Amino acid sequence: MAKSAEVKLAVFGRAGVGKSALVVRFLTKRFIWEYDPTLESTYRHQAVIDDETVSMEILDTAGQEDVLQKEAHMRWGDGFIIVYDITDRGSFEDVAPLKGLLDEVKRPKHVPLVLLGNKADLDLGRQVATEEGERLAADMACAFYECSACADRVGSGGGVAEAFHELLREIRRRRAVQ
Ligand code: GDP
Ligand code: MG
Numbered sequence: 001m002a003k004s005a006e007v008k009l010a011v012f013g014r015a016g017v018g019k020s021a022l023v024v025r026f027l028t029k030r031f032i033w034e035y036d037p038t039l040e041s042t043y044r045h046q047a048v049i050d051d052e053t054v055s056m057e058i059l060d061t062a063g064q065e066d067v068l069q070k071e072a073h074m075r076w077g078d079g080f081i082i083v084y085d086i087t088d089r090g091s092f093e094d095v096a097p098l099k100g101l102l103d104e105v106k107r108p109k110h111v112p113l114v115l116l117g118n119k120a121d122l123d124l125g126r127q128v129a130t131e132e133g134e135r136l137a138a139d140m141a142c143a144f145y146e147c148s149a150c151a152d153r154v155g156s157g158g159g160v161a162e163a164f165h166e167l168l169r170e171i172r173r174r175r176a177v178q
Contacts, residue, residue: 006055006056006057007054007055007056007057007078007079007168007171008056008057008059008076008077008078008079009056009057009058009059009077009078009079009080009081009164009167009168010058010059010061010073010074010076010077010079010080010081011023011058011059011060011061011080011081011083012061012063012070012073012080012081012082012083012098013063013081013082013083013084013085013091013094013095013098013116014063014084014085014088014090014091014094015037015062015063015064016037016063016085016088016091017063017083017084017085017088017091017118017119018083018085018118018119018149019060019061019063019083020039020041020060021118021149021150022081022083022116022118022147022149022160023041023043023058023060024149025149025150025160026045026058026160026161026164027043027045027058037062037063037064038062038064039060039062040059040060040061040062040065041059041060042057042058042059042060043057043058043060044056044057044058045057045058047164047165047168049165049168049169049172050169052172054168054172056168059073059076059077061073067101070098070101071101071105074101074102074105074106075105078112078171079111079112079113079114079167079168079170079171080102080111080112080113080114080167081113081114081115081116081163081164081167082095082098082099082113082114082115082116083116083117083118084115084116084117084118084128084133085117085118085119086117086118086119086120086122086123086126086127086128086133086146087119087122087125087126087127087128088127088128089127089128092117092127092128092132092133092136095115095136096136096140099113099140110174112167112170112171112174113140113142113143113167113170114142114143114144114145114163114164114166114167114170115133115136115137115140115142115143115144115145116144116145116146116147116163117130117133117144117145117146117147118146118147118148118149119148119149120146120147120148120151121148121150121151122148130146133146142170143163143166143167143170145162145163145166147159147160147162147163148160
């Protein structure tokens with residue numbers, strides 16, 4: 001990836017899974033409790049990954065878009081994070097249809113993707129086993145992390161930043177072979 005490379009990341013997942021909290025955590029290393037659930041925001045950010053500076057735009061979707069809006073966001077993005085909430089089974093069931101739409105929009109290109117099971121700090125309310133997340137990610141041929149937007153080291157060893165960095169690396173690997 002050239003020094004000036006600009007990548008576009010989009011975060012998908014049902015409203016309430018913690019997309020905004022995760023993006024804000026990645027950008028500021030802080031947790032913000034309340035975020036307007038209907039808000040869609042774009043952020044600019046730079047990170048150094050393996051000694052290379054990457055400039056990125058991050059689209060934090062609201063999660064309530066209709067299919068046409070979703071498709072437009074998917075066409076825009078180079079890489080994607082699909083988030084579910086480990087305490088909300090329905091949000092996990094939303095993942096496969098989102099991935100299906102993503103494949104349709106991006107076909108025949110491979111889609112750099114990371115699956116994130118958020119709210120891993122709420123283990124008592126868990127409705128989705130870690131193994132189910134792992135299995136789904138294996139089916140989708142993407143990386144998987146459980147994490148928490150409010151506690152950076154909860155889950156399968158993965159912090160929030162680690163998930164974003166893995167996505168950026170995957171985009172870079174794909175660009176290298178194209
Ligand atoms: P979005 O609709 O996907 O953007 O979700 P938000 O980021 O607005 O978060 C929805 C709610 O879940 C808010 O009340 C957050 O404070 C809360 N939340 C987000 N991430 C976590 C997390 O990792 N752990 C816990 N306990 N709560 C979270
Ligand atoms: Mg939000």
